[in-house]
Amino acid sequence: MATDRREALRHAIAYEHRLFQEVRKHEQVAARWQQRANLALRRGEHDLAGEALQRAAAESRLAEDWQAQYLAQSDAVRRAKRGLRQAALSAPPDPAEARLAQLAQEDRLERDLADLKAKLAG
Numbered sequence: 001m002a003t004d005r006r007e008a009l010r011h012a013i014a015y016e017h018r019l020f021q022e023v024r025k026h027e028q029v030a031a032r033w034q035q036r037a038n039l040a041l042r043r044g045e046h047d048l049a050g051e052a053l054q055r056a057a058a059e060s061r062l063a064e065d066w067q068a069q070y071l072a073q074s075d076a077v078r079r080a081k082r083g084l085r086q087a088a089l090s091a092p093p094d095p096a097e098a099r100l101a102q103l104a105q106e107d108r109l110e111r112d113l114a115d116l117k118a119k120l121a122g
Contacts, residue, residue, distance in 0.1 A: 009080045016077050019070040030059035
């Protein structure tokens with residue numbers, strides 16, 4: 001059960017990363033079209049500048065759409081991480097670990113008792 005949840009979380013994080021990359025890609029493309037529009041304006045190519053600005057605006061809208069998806073996925077990942085942590089904290093203790101911890105404690109007590117007896121006898 002916990003393994004399935006961890007695997008689902010890994011997939012969700014990977015998807016979040018892909019969404020982030022898409023946002024950055026579209027932001028960079030929009031910036032590049034804006035630079036081209038500026039160049040066209042400096043050269044007096046107003047029609048070309050208008051086309052470049054339209055493409056920059058389209059890429060900016062795409063970046064915003066991807067950003068909204070990224071933020072939603074990021075929120076879902078945060079909730080999944082929190083849920084996984086809470087599940088781990090509320091999970092019943094492993095009986096083998098509990099028994100080994102008890103044995104270790106008994107062993108420490110026996111050694112301490114033996115050391116104490118040795119000090120009192122000596």
